Amino acid sequence: MSLKELIPGRLGFGTAPLGNMFRAIPEEEVSATLEAAWDQGIRFYDTAPFYGAGLAELRLGELLSQKPRDSFVLASKVGRVILDESEPGARDLGEKGGLFEHGRPNAMLHEWTADATERSIEGSLKRLGVDRLDIVWVHDIAQDFHGDLWLNKFEEARTGAFRVLSRLRDEGVIKAWGLGVNRVEPIELTLDLDEPQPDGFLLAGRYTLLDHARPLERLLPKAQEQGVGMVVGGPYSSGVLAGGTHFEYQDAPPEVVERVRRIKELTTRHGVSVKAAALQFSLAHPVAVAAVPGATKPSRIAEDIAALHEDVPAGFWTDLRASGLVSPAAPLPNGA
Template structure:
């Protein structure tokens, strides 16, 4: 089942990375209220991962969704990182992969493993953490992270022989409905699409298709995905927060050139009476290859903003000016192109 078919009617999903205490320690009640707010605003697609707070996001999401009927929502999580019972001390966490992002998450140690056995164990562990009987979509997570350096192709090869094959079998057996890669780089998706033996149903691309960064994805990935009807779920539409009033870009403090770019977009948005969140979400969804967008939220009010942004009417003149000012690529599909 293609991702577009699986997510039909669910163009606005909910990304749960913030529920793993990304950047701040979120009170439990606030986390639960945020998921409840998403549900009340019609969200029926929820994406999570073991990496988010070393299982904390999965645990919290499972608690919140336990009150809902399982057939009424779509659930995706990820494989590629195993959570160990071993606990890291504070100094190890400060130096490790979780530093900065999920320093306030659970202290359990994470290991990268894309093998067949690890994939099966990861899915089983996620089911237990979320207290659910099934996962609809499984993404192979962060297979080409920058911290892998030039070694990412070796991780990809392990996944090709391990996770790819296991997830294909689980889909054929009806255990899961769909699988693909969940990454923040274009290259592994392009490589996967070129593999004759791999038949993924779609991809989750985080941060690489947004108002601030989309040209590489437009070169080859988006056209090929649209041609194959292999839907793209876009994560990070606000570019780690800088497009939603925050200060982060690519999970770090935004550099001066990005801040300047955002200010130019904001100035045009203000001139046309457009909300920056509305522009960010509607730009993403204008691409025919995109099946859904999954902004993250850590407060109920943020979810309400996302839902309102999706419905906001944006004048054609705004999009024309972005294109004229070269703030979006000339070949980027825009909502105005559909009018």
């Protein structure tokens, strides 16, 4: 099943922040945010064992386990098996070192083998309190976590996770699978394979107003040719396009801050919100099926929905293109 057929609406809910990313989030704040998302019609939820060592899945499960299973679409990821014992000391997470330092202390097995894939799905179902996942992403087999060893992890996933997920899809246990990564190279490699193909991919932070040139070169044309859909993760570039200070999960460097300033000048001139510009840009590519921004406050849900539907004048997109702030190859809304 194609992602476009499977995913309801163009806006989902990304749960990475619910794993206590960057800060410890009170339970009442989490519950209020999830209830707001449900009450305002969000029916696509994306999570992962990695987010707070299972914390995000547990929190999401508090909501979804109480809802009719056919009333929402649920995606989680494989690549980390959450263990019962605690992990002493700081985690080795490549470039994402302190990302979930406020999450659960449980140790994680980082493995993309067939056995670990089965165990990962079993653990996710238990934490979420549901009987099935709709979409399963193969998580983080890229340079940002593994450096020069990333191709070894990719091969582990190719012979393990990819084959398990292809079988589960063929058996009807899941409806779709793909990669969930922060880099384009693993997806490009996967689309070139002469074996069962993924239905789509979750690309985080790589198709945004601030960073989109690389996937336009090869990945997105190939995905379009093969009918493979993209879910846009991190459409606000870790928050810097939504009033925050993070880019790529770290403090935004001066050149990014300057680029955001120039974008804000244009949005102010045209009376447009930065969130609307960012979200609508990410969804303008024909391969893009949906976006899954994260949120930890109920008010953010209403902001995201408003941004999706905001009337952005064609002149804004024309000026954005003329300013050199977007790639000449990037499709813009309304054919601008």
